[in-house]
Amino acid sequence: MRKPTAAHEPLIRMAKRGEALPAWQSWGIRILAFLLSLVVSGIVIVAISGLNPTTVFATMAQGAIGTNKRMWVTIRDAMTLLCIAVGLAPAFKMRFWNIGAEGQILVGAIASAACMIYLNTLPPVLLILVMIVSSLIAGGIWGLFPGLFKARWNTNETLFTLMMNYIAIQLTSFFVAKWENPFGSNSVGIINSQTKAGWLPNLLSSGYNGDYGWNVIIVLIVTVVMYLYMTKSKHGYEIAVIGDSENTARYAGIRVNRAYVRTIVLSGAICGLAGFVAVSGASHSISTDTAGGRGFTAIIVAWLAQFNSVVMVIFSFLLVFLQKGAQAIASSYNLNQEVSEMITGIILFFLLGSEFFVNYTVHFRGKKVSKA
Amino acid sequence: MTQVQLLTLVNSAIAFGTVIMLGALGEILIEKAGNLNLGIPGIMFLGAIGGLIAAFFYEVGGGTSPLVGLALSFLCSLLFSALGGLIYAFLTISLRANQNVTGLTLTIFGGGVAEFFGASLNTLAGGVGQISVPITSSAYIAYTSLGYRGILGKLLFGHGFMAYLAIVIAVAMRYFLNRTRSGLNLRAVGENPATADAAGISVTRYKYTAIICGSMIAGLGGLFYTMDYIKGTWANDGTIEGLGWLAVALVIFATWKPVSAIWGAYLFGFVYWAYLYIPGLSRSTLELFKMLPYVITLVVLIIISLRKKRENQPPAGLGLPYFREDR
Numbered sequence: 001m002r003k004p005t006a007a008h009e010p011l012i013r014m015a016k017r018g019e020a021l022p023a024w025q026s027w028g029i030r031i032l033a034f035l036l037s038l039v040v041s042g043i044v045i046v047a048i049s050g051l052n053p054t055t056v057f058a059t060m061a062q063g064a065i066g067t068n069k070r071m072w073v074t075i076r077d078a079m080t081l082l083c084i085a086v087g088l089a090p091a092f093k094m095r096f097w098n099i100g101a102e103g104q105i106l107v108g109a110i111a112s113a114a115c116m117i118y119l120n121t122l123p124p125v126l127l128i129l130v131m132i133v134s135s136l137i138a139g140g141i142w143g144l145f146p147g148l149f150k151a152r153w154n155t156n157e158t159l160f161t162l163m164m165n166y167i168a169i170q171l172t173s174f175f176v177a178k179w180e181n182p183f184g185s186n187s188v189g190i191i192n193s194q195t196k197a198g199w200l201p202n203l204l205s206s207g208y209n210g211d212y213g214w215n216v217i218i219v220l221i222v223t224v225v226m227y228l229y230m231t232k233s234k235h236g237y238e239i240a241v242i243g244d245s246e247n248t249a250r251y252a253g254i255r256v257n258r259a260y261v262r263t264i265v266l267s268g269a270i271c272g273l274a275g276f277v278a279v280s281g282a283s284h285s286i287s288t289d290t291a292g293g294r295g296f297t298a299i300i301v302a303w304l305a306q307f308n309s310v311v312m313v314i315f316s317f318l319l320v321f322l323q324k325g326a327q328a329i330a331s332s333y334n335l336n337q338e339v340s341e342m343i344t345g346i347i348l349f350f351l352l353g354s355e356f357f358v359n360y361t362v363h364f365r366g367k368k369v370s371k372a
Numbered sequence: 373m374t375q376v377q378l379l380t381l382v383n384s385a386i387a388f389g390t391v392i393m394l395g396a397l398g399e400i401l402i403e404k405a406g407n408l409n410l411g412i413p414g415i416m417f418l419g420a421i422g423g424l425i426a427a428f429f430y431e432v433g434g435g436t437s438p439l440v441g442l443a444l445s446f447l448c449s450l451l452f453s454a455l456g457g458l459i460y461a462f463l464t465i466s467l468r469a470n471q472n473v474t475g476l477t478l479t480i481f482g483g484g485v486a487e488f489f490g491a492s493l494n495t496l497a498g499g500v501g502q503i504s505v506p507i508t509s510s511a512y513i514a515y516t517s518l519g520y521r522g523i524l525g526k527l528l529f530g531h532g533f534m535a536y537l538a539i540v541i542a543v544a545m546r547y548f549l550n551r552t553r554s555g556l557n558l559r560a561v562g563e564n565p566a567t568a569d570a571a572g573i574s575v576t577r578y579k580y581t582a583i584i585c586g587s588m589i590a591g592l593g594g595l596f597y598t599m600d601y602i603k604g605t606w607a608n609d610g611t612i613e614g615l616g617w618l619a620v621a622l623v624i625f626a627t628w629k630p631v632s633a634i635w636g637a638y639l640f641g642f643v644y645w646a647y648l649y650i651p652g653l654s655r656s657t658l659e660l661f662k663m664l665p666y667v668i669t670l671v672v673l674i675i676i677s678l679r680k681k682r683e684n685q686p687p688a689g690l691g692l693p694y695f696r697e698d699r
Contacts, residue, residue, distance in 0.1 A: 097691075099410070156673065158408065159673055160670065162410075163666045166663070170663035170666070171660075173662070174659040174660050176659075178656045296479070297480070299472075338491065340484070341484025342481060342485050348477040352463055352473060352474055355469060
């Protein structure tokens, strides 16, 4: 046994803040953390490439929003990311760890691609509607399994949804091999490149992929509806209560198991819809990269935004901007584009760490003042 | 199937299994301390690239001794994965960030770092083409002298030394977790940190140590992959990420028991490579076949949650944050 020591005050002591910080201060901390992370990633880029940091950031901006086309691609990818984050938010808010968005996106994408391939004679609007519905159903089913097992037997949903991702990836590989075109290419190629059946049309302009206006409209509708669902409906209220305390929710007579299943199916369905947006509105093809890690990135978007819809929009744009920018640096200075993942990681570490200073205060020995 | 084919299959299963076994062993140690670390793929990436960077600079600098290359790459790999673990530990324990989100971020970060340096190290150093460290790698895949005596000899001795190291780590970890005071303390921290704290165990210190040691073990999985499995090269195809998630799956499959991870890993390797030897598989059904390890894991996960046998359950405090003042 260790000898008892005299009580002494530790060098650093942390305490939960008695009352929450006012919004401007908490956001100030987050923005400070973000700026700090930019400095660190700037140093990393300069150390690797030996470039002037201002040139680097100019190249990034040029790569992400430099031309009309690039701007639209940035908007398109931000919208897809936002759609996934919006889908994940309700599940995470009730502390259901759905890390299976990757799989739910893929099955939604498979369902959309299947409609494009097998139902390409339907009238265009009807075809799009069928694709939307089938991707919602596919994603919902992918969420249903972990939801049912969680509700009935308390099976760990983090690990369950993780496995479902890989099953979906192999399923995608299966369909890619089945639908490959041309034969032997091991890719599906552009589906319906002649007829453009099942493609989301241009909204504002003409020409091949002139704009992605419909992607924006679809995702914004989903975002607004989800915002209303979460803040104004009884279901949204139940989600909030369960997330804060499952026992309180039970005591209040909320049917927790039913809410689990309902919410995860909804969450999966919207991630499935993101798969539709990715296939019909962006790539017009399908591969195992259709989800491309966005199912994981979106978790971080939703979490850091604390499920606030407006903040999720900002974060989605920010992350996509950084990715496109880093890719531009990579291609113009002959570096590998994975540098974008590295920078995203650094920024997210800082943002995750900053939450601590929002919620806690740090006291140093002998001082009465608190440092935030 | 001929005897030779079977031998090849078993040996590739063992090599594949060693990668995920090391990853899973690291994750078991971390989960026993109550942290669900979804950063394992990222840490394996870091361990892989750390070893590769050391070996690369050693060989570019004119080093010719395989053993020195081995020592440098081994140490550097441990250092990189320990740093990855330290970032995760600092964020989740000291700064109380969410474990899942921090882990996923670590996976993104580690993958970015590894694939960036793996693909551009050679260019940055002024070379051309793919990175390759044949001298160091030769030390990892040097077979023991007994290796060529018949089928049994090849089966038992035909592997790089890390394949045996993984088994030793697994057995040692079992002993540590079940038979030593520190191991029992560590499990107490993972089961119920508040009780452990009340008993005078330093929760913070145990968690930090377990996460950093576990990360170093998991990082060795990445090192084994680059140095032995793909023979001292680098491929930017994200294979390590897939293997990392399979390692997380293996932890469940082994129901958090280090020794079960040994045969579980080989079984996963066997199932993963078996399709090569099944006649009449078309390319598309082959992809369905590769689903098997994940489906099996899912079934195991469901069965352990149905049976509720106490010794098969995850640590009770898994994934939950601990802050003394929260009670």
